[in-house]
Amino acid sequence: MKVQQIDEFRWRIPREGKMRVDGIVYADAAMMEDIRNDESLKQVANVAHLPGIVGASLAMPDIHWGYGFPIGGVAATDADEGVVSPGGVGYDINCGVRLVASRLTRADVTPRLRDIVKVMYARVPTGVGAHRRDLRLSNADLDGVLQQGARWAVDRGYGRADDLAHIEEGGALPGAVPALVSDRARERGQSQLGTLGSGNHFAELQYVAEIYDERVAAAFGLERDQIVAMIHSGSRGLGHQVCEDYLRVMIRAAQKYGIELPDRQLCCAPLKSPEGREYLAAMSAAANFAFANRQVMAHWVRESMADALGMPADALGVRTVYDVCHNIANSNDSQPARCVCTARALRAPTRQDIRRRPRPIARSASRCSFRATWADIPTSSLERKVRTGTRSGRRVTAPAGAGAARTRSGRPGVRK
């Protein structure tokens, strides 16, 4: 694989063969050594084959070997000429991260840490088939969840109305069509709302370990030693089934539209085709399930903290700082003519994100997570590093911008 260094933190995979654009990887030299050891660079090149891809096939610093897209891959496609790829979005549609802050400090909770975590374990279902008996959805309920996302949960008492203002897209993607979500997907989702799932998903009690930018941290109401909770989960079996259903559709569609691809997992259809439009509508519905899922779990985490400490939740000042998705395709409002697909990477910031919203960056359970913002830097200089750490033996760099804070787990909370 030919790779050219552009500058300290950018590497180009030059266009060749049937690639339509270059690939660009954001990484430093040490990370590149490691990245070259698997097939992720080939996957960056593969994504560059997608019809209508704009600019370049991008890979964020957390790049590693995935299927179809590399993990950390980002692609924008033209609204007229471009395609959408369910494999690009990934199986766990709207897998994302919710950060919940409180007014508690480490000193407040240290003596009660075990109690809080125990209650969290009991309240937030995790593991095979686990779900709460008090939340099983009828088909009509499920339609509401798929259409309204987090609002459906708030309207039924799971959380507070002001949570919605702190969720990406207000907690619901527009354009969702619940009727396009198959019976199998519904069956898988029916008992999984408010469940964490497995793999790298977690709900964790953390504290703010370090502040990098006092001004930004203050704007988000974060300070050193403050207790926060982070939830990393997605659309569960429902989203996986939607992806699976539409991969099957897209394998046929790619043949129908004469789209040649180096990896079947990248199968896709034009954004303007019936297959492309239907996938986006079903994907939006699954994304809304994920927003509702994290909303319900955040509510139970809030309840857990209050019950374990014997105080009303309002007195603890538990509030949502932000909820952001990382497996999604949508039209970026700063560039509405493009559809941006992000595979397990942070989505590119929209105009209103810049200077206002924190982007929680989850890492594996019980390790440091980061809160980063794009504040203070132009989006064109995303290569600026914040900090390097380690993940799965590989250095990982928080991409771009002034990091507001780093949190550290008090101890493993509810996690798989």
Add this chain to the structure above:
Amino acid sequence: MAYEFFDHTGDIGVSLSGRTVDELFGAAAAAFTDSITPLEGVEPRRPEELDVAAPELDLLLVDFLSELLYRFDTRGWLTREAQVEVRPRDGGWALEGTLLGEKHDAARHPIRVLIKAVTYHQLHVSEREGTWTAKVVFDI
């Protein structure tokens, strides 16, 4: 009939082989279950019928394993042994047969990993000199 797991960052890859295509699919079912929980701990207590069809043989492998995933995810069904016949049908391929297994019991079936999806990445099914081989990657 055999299977061997290979390393794929963050996921599970499996190489399968069999003397016949039926054996190959049987190996796929065994590998699928063995990824989730030790295969020998799953008893062939009950039969379940299945019938899956797909336009191509490699797509049939993904659809077959996705069917096993669906049954596990919705009903906790674990397959110990798949007795299946894979044949051409209606211009494509079909699989018919019986799954022998039981429902997941947390006390007897410790979970190794939970498979979230069966992917098309590096998917490959072929026959050479009387041996069938395949590769498939599970998302975990």
